[in-house]
Amino acid sequence: MRMLGIDIGGTNIKSGIVVDGVVSGFHEMPTEAFQGGQTVMNKVLRLITKYNNYNRIGISSAGQIDPATGQVIFATDNIPGWTGMRIKQIIEQKFAVPTCVENDVNAAAIAEAYYGAGKGKDSMVCLTFGTGIGGAIVEQGKLYHGSAFSAGEFGHITIHGGHRDCTCGNKGCYEVYASTKALINLAEEKLGISEGLNGRMLMALAQENERVYTDVINPWLDEVILGLRTLIHVFNPSLIVLGGGIMEQSYMLAYVQEHIQRQIMPNFRNVEFLSAKLGNHAGIIGAAHLAVKME
Numbered sequence: 001m002r003m004l005g006i007d008i009g010g011t012n013i014k015s016g017i018v019v020d021g022v023v024s025g026f027h028e029m030p031t032e033a034f035q036g037g038q039t040v041m042n043k044v045l046r047l048i049t050k051y052n053n054y055n056r057i058g059i060s061s062a063g064q065i066d067p068a069t070g071q072v073i074f075a076t077d078n079i080p081g082w083t084g085m086r087i088k089q090i091i092e093q094k095f096a097v098p099t100c101v102e103n104d105v106n107a108a109a110i111a112e113a114y115y116g117a118g119k120g121k122d123s124m125v126c127l128t129f130g131t132g133i134g135g136a137i138v139e140q141g142k143l144y145h146g147s148a149f150s151a152g153e154f155g156h157i158t159i160h161g162g163h164r165d166c167t168c169g170n171k172g173c174y175e176v177y178a179s180t181k182a183l184i185n186l187a188e189e190k191l192g193i194s195e196g197l198n199g200r201m202l203m204a205l206a207q208e209n210e211r212v213y214t215d216v217i218n219p220w221l222d223e224v225i226l227g228l229r230t231l232i233h234v235f236n237p238s239l240i241v242l243g244g245g246i247m248e249q250s251y252m253l254a255y256v257q258e259h260i261q262r263q264i265m266p267n268f269r270n271v272e273f274l275s276a277k278l279g280n281h282a283g284i285i286g287a288a289h290l291a292v293k294m295e
């Protein structure tokens with residue numbers, strides 16, 4: 001079956017035709033989320049008219065999604081007015097094509113489970129490191145949604161209770177210490193760089209100066225490990241997939257793999273770590289896969 005996959009993020013809208021996990025006709029454009037949810041929805045509807053010859057539509061979207069109704073239950077102000085958007089209903093009414101909607105981190109995890117890092121494995125835990133830390137749980141090839149479609153908010157597990165403030169209103173959350181943003185903040189502080197640093201620049205600096213590893217990257221990875229340790233003891237996964245540009249650095253995985261072993265109980269040590277493989281295409285591949293599987 002040919003599926004139209006669309007990934008609606010706070011920054012970009014990506015799309016393409018997907019057949020068996022392979023994307024053709026990939027297209028990317030800015031979401032311009034500041035214009036509000038209704039304008040974003042209209043943009044998606046115009047985008048759909050540019051494609052033809054597909055059987056179903058799979059949508060991956062930012063926010064908490066009810067996959068049964070294809071509605072956005074809650075979205076942050078990254079896309080103002082996105083909360084409540086009836087994505088599935090609007091698309092099916094206009095195009096009369098069966099449409100499936102899933103949260104973007106969940107869609108990416110399903111893509112990795114079937115076509116990427118987790119191919120051949122039934123169960124895995126996925127984390128995405130960026131401004132925050134997103135997560136998803138795949139068990140026996142299926143997503144675990146939780147009672148309000150919100151499971152897998154790994155960025156808000158508490159690793160340093162009572163310490164630094166998080167955007168969620170609590171203190172000591174994982175993403176305050178272990179997101180890519182936290183790494184950059186730490187680097188700017190320790191290296192005396194005022195602003196404009198990114199992950200790639202940091203790795204280039206580390207090549208020249210060992211101190212970047214000892215003062216910045218390793219302490220940050222120790223924070224990453226604290227959260228992973230908790231997840232390993234909760235889920236007993238055989239695989240953890242680490243996504244986000246920074247985790248494509250082989251140093252990160254090697255460090256985690258080496259240092260985490262003695263911090264987890266012996267019967268959990270079969271766990272393996274891999275980088276996410278599908279990058280930019282994961283959301284549309286996962287959404288398309290879910291569209292194939294929909295009843």
Ligand SMILES: [Zn+2]
Nearest residue numbers: 156166168173
């Ligand atoms: Zn939090």
